[in-house]
Amino acid sequence: MKIISLSEYKDETWAIVLDDNRKIFVNEFIVSDFRLFEGKEIDNSLLSAIMSADIVRKAKKRALYLLGERAYCRGELFSKLAKTYNPEIAEKAVSYVEELGYIDDEDYAQKLAEYLIKNKKHGIYRAKQEMLHKGLSRELCENALAEYTEEELDEELTELIGKKYINKIRDVDGRRKTVAALVRRGYDFASVKRCIAALLQDFDDEEFYEDE
Numbered sequence: 001m002k003i004i005s006l007s008e009y010k011d012e013t014w015a016i017v018l019d020d021n022r023k024i025f026v027n028e029f030i031v032s033d034f035r036l037f038e039g040k041e042i043d044n045s046l047l048s049a050i051m052s053a054d055i056v057r058k059a060k061k062r063a064l065y066l067l068g069e070r071a072y073c074r075g076e077l078f079s080k081l082a083k084t085y086n087p088e089i090a091e092k093a094v095s096y097v098e099e100l101g102y103i104d105d106e107d108y109a110q111k112l113a114e115y116l117i118k119n120k121k122h123g124i125y126r127a128k129q130e131m132l133h134k135g136l137s138r139e140l141c142e143n144a145l146a147e148y149t150e151e152e153l154d155e156e157l158t159e160l161i162g163k164k165y166i167n168k169i170r171d172v173d174g175r176r177k178t179v180a181a182l183v184r185r186g187y188d189f190a191s192v193k194r195c196i197a198a199l200l201q202d203f204d205d206e207e208f209y210e211d212e
Contacts, residue, residue: 001047003040006031018042026054052089059085059093067097073108074098075135106144109136113144117153121160124153126186150191157187158195169196 005017012028016036030036034050042050059081066072066080074094081090097103109131116127124145131141161169161178168174175196182192 001042003036003038003042006036006038024051026050027057030054030057055085055089056092059089060096063093063097064102067102071108071111072103073105073112073134073136074103077103077135079135105136105140109140109144110147112136113141113147117145117148117156121156121185123157123182123186123188123191124148125188126184129186154191154195154198157182157191158198160185161195161199166199169200 002019003016004019005015007015008028009015009025013025014028014031016024016026018024030050030053033053034046036042036050062084063077063081066077072080077097078090078094081093085093094103112131112134113127116122116130117124120127122130128141128145131144132138161182165174165178165181168178178196179189179192183189
């Protein structure tokens with residue numbers, strides 16, 4: 001087949017008309033990279049390569065746009081791109097921005113852990129699940145969360161209880177509901193009990209376990 005027309009369409013896009021009346025649109029860099037010109041003969045293999053290269057370019061551009069909006073870890077960015085592009089194309093785009101240094105999963109894990117622990121006031125267990133859900137490896141999640149000592153975690157938990165649950169922990173039923181809520185936030189029972197006791201100096205251990 002032959003290119004019978006090659007012209008600028010809009011912005012960085014060029015229109016290519018083939019002698020079988022097909023019309024395709026590609027980026028100007030694709031035109032340059034493949035040395036396209038009117039009258040050039042191209043076969044199906046070359047046409048496929050041209051179209052694939054243009055899709056990869058679009059995926060790379062999309063990856064850069066997404067990273068310009070906010071930080072992503074590798075797995076999360078791949079999943080985002082894979083909604084539009086096939087896995088092979090998505091992987092090429094992610095590898096491209098990774099080589100440029102725009103993705104750093106270790107740094108991302110540390111910052112996300114800090115956000116979940118200090119801002120969202122999640123416990124270790126829930127923080128870990130949310131980090132895994134983002135696409136981070138289990139090892140990176142555990143390493144980032146391991147930086148927080150029991151004392152630091154208790155401080156965050158105590159602050160949360162003091163702000164949100166202080167009026168609810170003064171009776172047995174309220175304490176039970178508070179414990180359940182905090183366990184759902186990813187805190188372990190021992191830590192919850194310890195921090196509640198710290199806030200209520202006259203906390204009765206037996207009363208804590210008392211049935212209704």
